[in-house]
Amino acid sequence: QQPVQSPQAVILREGEDAVINCSSSKALYSVHWYRQKHGEAPVFLMILLKGGEQKGHDKISASFNEKKQQSSLYLTASQLSYSGTYFCGTEETSGSRLTFGEGTQLTVNP
Amino acid sequence: NAGVTQTPKFRILKIGQSMTLQCTQDMNHNYMYWYRQDPGMGLKLIYYSVGAGITDKGEVPNGYNVSRSTTEDFPLRLELAAPSQTSVYFCASRRGSGANVLTFGAGSRLTVL
Numbered sequence: 001q002q003p004v005q006s007p008q009a010v011i012l013r014e015g016e017d018a019v020i021n022c023s024s025s026k027a028l029y030s031v032h033w034y035r036q037k038h039g040e041a042p043v044f045l046m047i048l049l050k051g052g053e054q055k056g057h058d059k060i061s062a063s064f065n066e067k068k069q070q071s072s073l074y075l076t077a078s079q080l081s082y083s084g085t086y087f088c089g090t091e092e093t094s095g096s097r098l099t100f101g102e103g104t105q106l107t108v109n110p
Numbered sequence: 111n112a113g114v115t116q117t118p119k120f121r122i123l124k125i126g127q128s129m130t131l132q133c134t135q136d137m138n139h140n141y142m143y144w145y146r147q148d149p150g151m152g153l154k155l156i157y158y159s160v161g162a163g164i165t166d167k168g169e170v171p172n173g174y175n176v177s178r179s180t181t182e183d184f185p186l187r188l189e190l191a192a193p194s195q196t197s198v199y200f201c202a203s204r205r206g207s208g209a210n211v212l213t214f215g216a217g218s219r220l221t222v223l
Binding site for chain 1: 141143145151152153154155158160166168169200206207208209210211212213214215216217
């Protein structure tokens, strides 16, 4: 089952914050976050496993609410390099099938 | 390490032709995946494999076939190409499920005219 992302697009000024949400109607085993620049392959950001953990790296962090089957990606003090399309990928069981949402296009302007 | 290598990078096909997109990884990953990405859209899972000799359908398998005879290779075959198969195809691999990172190839851009 494909996860649902929101919003579809976000426009920020440099230094502003953003939240991207990912939800599923199925129980999730893991949530993966990737960023894709135009014309390039997706690049790994972070993985969260069931257990309701939260992870962070520099100014990008994420949470996973296992009970609600939801994950959120938090981008704080955004930089121009954050621009791109963000995808969440979800795994319903530890069985390998990994499906992605439609993506959230993030644009950071000076 | 080369990672995940896809060939060709670009290809133009005529309607009804067939071709194979090649994917090879040198990381000894068990799991391999094929996704397609239409312009401005998300990644759709076509087929995936959890090991040599094992394949399974994804979200959009119609018009495609795969095989996994070795751990390293996971070719995707398009039979009777149609304009609807115009897309960018990404091959990806990871060691296992859960906390294992998915590594993507650079992509293969296919146009069917």
